[in-house]
Amino acid sequence: MPSPSEPSSPALPDVVRRRRGVPETLVRGRRVLLAADDELVSLEGSGARIWELTLAPIAVADMVVALAEEHGLDPDQVRTDVEGFVADLLRRGALEACGAAGAAGASGASAAG
Numbered sequence: 556m557p558s559p560s561e562p563s564s565p566a567l568p569d570v571v572r573r574r575r576g577v578p579e580t581l582v583r584g585r586r587v588l589l590a591a592d593d594e595l596v597s598l599e600g601s602g603a604r605i606w607e608l609t610l611a612p613i614a615v616a617d618m619v620v621a622l623a624e625e626h627g628l629d630p631d632q633v634r635t636d637v638e639g640f641v642a643d644l645l646r647r648g649a650l651e652a653c654g655a656a657g658a659a660g661a662s663g664a665s666a667a668g
Contacts, residue, residue, distance in 0.1 A: 567638055567645070568652030572612040577649050591648025601626075601633075605640055612653040615641055 578589040586598040586606055598606050601622055608618050619637045623630040644650040 570614050570653040571650045573609045574651045
């Protein structure tokens with residue numbers, strides 16, 4: 556149960572992908588998105604990597620594992636940050652939930668990458 560200072564949020568979908576038509580560009584080496592809420596989202600580091608991973612449907616759990624491996628960390632050390640960032644991009648309309656059918660392809664894609 557979340558503490559009173561933490562808002563409760565709906566559960567994340569298992570599989571997500573970029574929402575089609577999200578305007579994006581590179582500005583001084585940073586990926587910048589125009590989210591559905593008309594706010595600019597500047598991505599660098601792990602945020603930019605998560606955006607790269609969502610080009611095709613991918614399981615959120617696979618993103619956690621991929622980022623943990625890339626940074627030499629245990630998945631539990633990155634899970635909260637990855638899930639929070641994905642939830643924010645979903646809320647802003649930059650990502651969308653996918654059906655479970657995308658999960659098989661997503662798992663294979665991250666295992667091969």
